[in-house]
Amino acid sequence: MRKKFGIRQILLLVLILICLIVPTFVKTPYMLGIFVTTFYIGCGTLAWSVLGSLTGEISLGHAGFMGLGAYIGALLMNNKHITPWVGMLVAFVVVGLLAACLLAPCFVLSGPYFTLVTIAFAEAFRNLFTNWDYAGKGQGILVPLKEQGMYSMRWISKVPYYYIALIMLIVFYVILRKIDRSKLGYALKTIREDEETANAVGINPFKYKFIATFISAGLIAVVGVFYANYIGYINPDIMKQSQALNYVMPAIIGGIGSITGPLLGAIILTPLSEFLSATLSHIAGGLNLVVYAVIVIAVILFRPTGIMGWFDHSKFKKKMNDRFDAIDAKLFGKRG
């Protein structure tokens, strides 16, 4: 049955419209910055969840892939004067393929071992970039603000970044929705639940893990290109494992196993962490991250399935669904 246009779709459109007109109300760069950060962290979380949520392979090396993307974008722009838009495409293909090929021999590893390998790769990349002359060694590289405009993806104002990040988030979400409901998504979920069974029913785990890694690492590399242009400065520290956790923790809070969960987690957690760092970090350095970690630990201990895991089994969801259906019926009459 095809989904018909109803109240849910209207609400979604309203939400997107609200997001579109936010910059006309929010004038301070600081507030706008929080929105942009939320959006690109959301993108990163979505990219991570292709591998983490759908396939069930926990990667803590995604900061490494993001860093690679950032470096590709910045180096292409600085040295070859190639627009970051092409850089995004290049980063998607190159980093995706590189990650998939490097991780391909490691697909046989299960659970924490795979996680260890991803950490090791990210650390190896970080070490390489810290010592590579062409990439500016440990000091990193600046993406200079010589010319503003679409071609160089550099602006002083944050408004263009806001729209780019928003569009990127919507595109990522749509892609993930499509993957989630396609044959690929079901195959990945089967592998997550039981690899042996998947193999037995004719799903080749290697092939699908390869595709998932390609998409996941490629998408986060695109986020990396955006990040390089938005911040204007990158150094090897962005490949740290602690940076990878920025993309993983929203997924934990939101609920691993769905697509909406990670997104929701990012929308809740990123402003929270920005707020904490604005209010607490000048009282005492590190206090914001202590509070942040305590919150995440509390969620892991008391709600291990995350927000969506709770929501999916709650009465609240049923009630809301009923209400929406009632409004639908009132607005559009009875439909077969």
Added chain:
Amino acid sequence: MNTEILIQAIINGIMVGGIYAMIGMSLNMIFGVMKIVNFCQGELLMVSMYITYLFYSELGMEPFVAIPLVAVIMFGVGALIQSTMITRSIKEDGDQNVLFLTCCLGIFLSNTALLLFKSDYRTAESVFSNKVVSLGSMNISVPKLLGFVALCVTTVLIFLMLYYTKIGKQIRATSQNAIGAQVTGIRTKVVYACTYGLGAAIAGIAGACLMSYYYVYPAVGNIYGTRSFIVVTMGGLGSVVGAFFGGIGLGIMETVGSVIVGAAFKDTLVFIVFILILVIKENLNIRRRKG
């Protein structure tokens, strides 16, 4: 390259490897019994280094003298973490939650350290700190040598404990079959808490030794945390003796590697070797199972 430099590098490697071996052993202790990979082992080491530092700066205690005290305190910390948090999140289905939990604990611990001690580098001067023993043309720094001695003593003690004491036998029984152990009347919860505490205590010994020639700062756990995983995979997960040789092997690989490829790229070399070992081992395992 002349052989003298190489031999010196190997000796240094063995000394550095002592610390790696100890952290690897602590991680193995926890993995062997509870089948969880503890992602905050490096941070536990960091905590123990700060405790040693506090003993030194407040009471003027020598790092090597503080070893037993630090070990006892870390045992308590470890047992507390295990009994209050990790037990709750160990479930039959998957170990994702424990992974995330220990990761977040790591962030929590390192940022608490940042909060309390700021990001300054701190050192604890030991009487032995700048002493060097010369053997022919070879030089060995005394604190590293003492650290290595501590490692050997610790390994022997753990071995004796595991094989000849009641709690050691209970730990081994639980690691073989948790349900079976429970049936025979072993209180596995206590055993788990003890094991985690013991793991933390070994990290504590390593931290106290390390403090005599290294500096401590809130992010120090990162370096040693990743190293400990490498040690453990090289020596085999769950085996104490394996960790001993894995650690020394890693130490030698690092120092000899930095002589060969240069100090800048030694980390890359180490990580690549680590990945190779892991993948080859798993493939061999699969082949053995199939045929």
